Amino acid sequence: MLGKRPWKVAAVPAAILLLAAGCSGGSDDDAGGSGNTVSIGIAEPKHLIPANTTESSGSQVLSSLFYPLVSFNEQKQPVEKAAESITSDDNKVWTIKLKPGFTFSNGEPVTSDSYINAWNNGAYGPNGNDGAAFFERVAGYADLQSKDPDGEEGPEKAPEPKAKTMSGLKKVDDTTFTVTLSAPFAGWKSVLAYTVFYPLPNAAFSSPGVLNEQFEQAPIGNGPFKIVGKWEHDQSVTVAKVEGFKGDPVKVDGITWKIYQDQTAEYADLVAGNVDVQTLIPIESLGSAAGDLGDRLKKTPSSDFAFVGFPTYQKEFSKPEVRRALSMAINRKEMTDQIFLGSQTPATSFVSPVVAGYRENTCGDNCVYDAAKAKELYTANGGPAEIKITYNADGGHKAWVDAMCNQIKASLGVNCTGQGEPKFADLLTKVENKQPVGLIRMGWIMDYPLMENYLGPIFSTTGSSNYYGYSNPAFDSLVKQGSEAATPEAAIKKWQEAEDILAKDMPVIPLRFGQNTYGFSERVQNVDVDLFKKVDIYKIERVAS
Structure with a gap:
């Protein structure tokens, strides 16, 4: 998730972006008053409205409150969950049939309107949802957007959009609706697994198209758990099992999502048995984790891509040559070996090895450590005399940011601070x-x-997680051509051509591809953290006492 994945900046997208955090205590009975409950560490979510949630902690919480139309099997192929079927003859008009009998946790039936109303609200420009761009492919999306005369988007200045609902969404009956895309996209079924495509109940709206301001504090979903009380900001979100849930069964009666501001504090709680799962062992604890946790320390594949983005809209970073120089000033292997103890690998491409179409070393010489060449290029193009790297302190990033700054200082002779x-x-x-x-x-x-999920949201001009202002029309065109291609093979070819442009422009510095390095307490078993860096809430269970 960059998250807007504002990363999901993780997006994050979508993510997805990447965070972890910590701070609280609590008993085994936090989630719903039963001993058959677990606690899982997260960071403070930015939002808990599906269409506005594009970072990993919020997405993890929502995964317990909502049930997706599809999820993915071990071959990374989409399989129906809340959907009975998702079909198309032309990759442009898609028919979605819902499984009957699903309800929201307040008893409301889940209908076609639950999706149509949620998606229209999510896409409506003045609502400012972080995940709005994920609806961009739906016909009529553009009519829900508006721009003011100076070209800046924003509900304060912009005129009302032409429409409040997307023309591409049509109800057939209570359990069937169609989605017409503005152009064919063979991967649409896979996209529907994402958080922003969850449905919303009528109770979410204070009036048609207008969300109740308090709904986010106690979201009502169609998933296996329901919220207990309200979101306790910077402390926890507690959820309890929904009796009679029609989807995949869960094995615990509740989850306390414990919010941490510091990963080392979370790790101390893990070792002490005050939290059951930590999805990312902090850098400072990697050396001792095997001894502390034994076989409760696990590693699984992840889609994590770590990088730093340039504010390309600022003059000092507007030249690709300056950006390339900074990338060459970094010794990725030294960082992954010494700071991450080999738990992550150097990234020399812009998409993860877990997706089809990945190629090694697409970054070329720009990702090869060469201090002399970096300094020459940096000086010749007037690189700034001082570099600042801003990071979120709740994610355990200080050690590697400081190491990266030391490398930049040594290579370029400029001051660098985190x-x-x-x-x-x-x-x-x-x-x-x-x-x-x-x-x-x-x-x-x-x-x-x-x-496409690594290219479009993070790097396209209108990408939901393009926080650095990068824009290249040729890149945008190739991403679009890939999305509209008739076959996966043709799509990958275009997307690879788009990635080649990134290697020339270097809007970001690829750093690392990660794996999930996580730990859990003696109270739980069958703990799995998936490619999306989420705990599988359907597998986790308490150890029988």
């Missing part, structure tokens, strides 16, 4: 407002397993 923002949400807000944060610590977890 600046921590307390929360990922705070960092995203500053970046969205174009405040001077320097280079931006980013992470992306895929929303769906396609190359």
